[in-house]
Amino acid sequence: MLNQKLRRGDVRTDANIRTDSGVRLDGSNSSVVRRVARDPRSSKRRCRPRRRSCLPTDFDVPEGRTLHLVDIENLVGDPMAGPDAVLEGFEAFCKAAELGTFDHVVVACNPRMAGSCAWRLASCRVLPATGPDGADERLVSYVGVDMVIHRYHRLVIGSGDHIFADFAREVRNAGGLVWVVSRPESLSSSLARVAQVVRPLQLTVAA
Secondary structure: OOOOOOOOOOEEEEOOOEOOOOOEOOOOOOOEEEEOOOOHHHHOOOOOOOOOOOOOOOOOOOOOOEEEEEEHHHHHOOOOOOHHHHHHHHHHHHHHHOOOOOOEEEEEEOHHHHHHHHHHHOOOEEEEOOOOOHHHHHHHHHOOHHHHHHHOOEEEEEOOOOOHHHHHHHHHHOOOOEEEEEOHHHOOHHHHHHOOEEEEOOOOOOO
């Protein structure tokens, strides 16, 4: 019997200690180092709940890469605008949004505009959409919040429509940076409140 009561977890060197199987060890030649068994109830690992945090941008994403979602009809203010007006509006957007080399641009518009202007927007992905809010809804459904956070450092919305407000809020709440580029007269207050940066679109040629 041990002369001193050991606390759970203590390490004790003793020449005569019974092993867990009850066999007595002869300590005449060497001492035995034995860890006192812990209470099985306290040996269970307590799992702490994981803390939810913002999704990190993947390590292979170029610094500053941005996703641009552009409702070109909203930017130029005319769903029937011709190629020249579309190109002028798109170039004004690129300047205001500070388009970078590694950025990705997705443009949505009605099928007629997509057919006549797609060749002028060869560097973009052009999505045809129909309906009063077809372009907005097509852009919002094209990407998810997780994709934006994982693959991009910034989201730029090229529209002033309020439909983008909820999506922009989700991206911002997940830790993303949200910009909005829009004509001042078409910018909704709900979208303006969500965006961290709002840039006015300056058009010099009438649609």
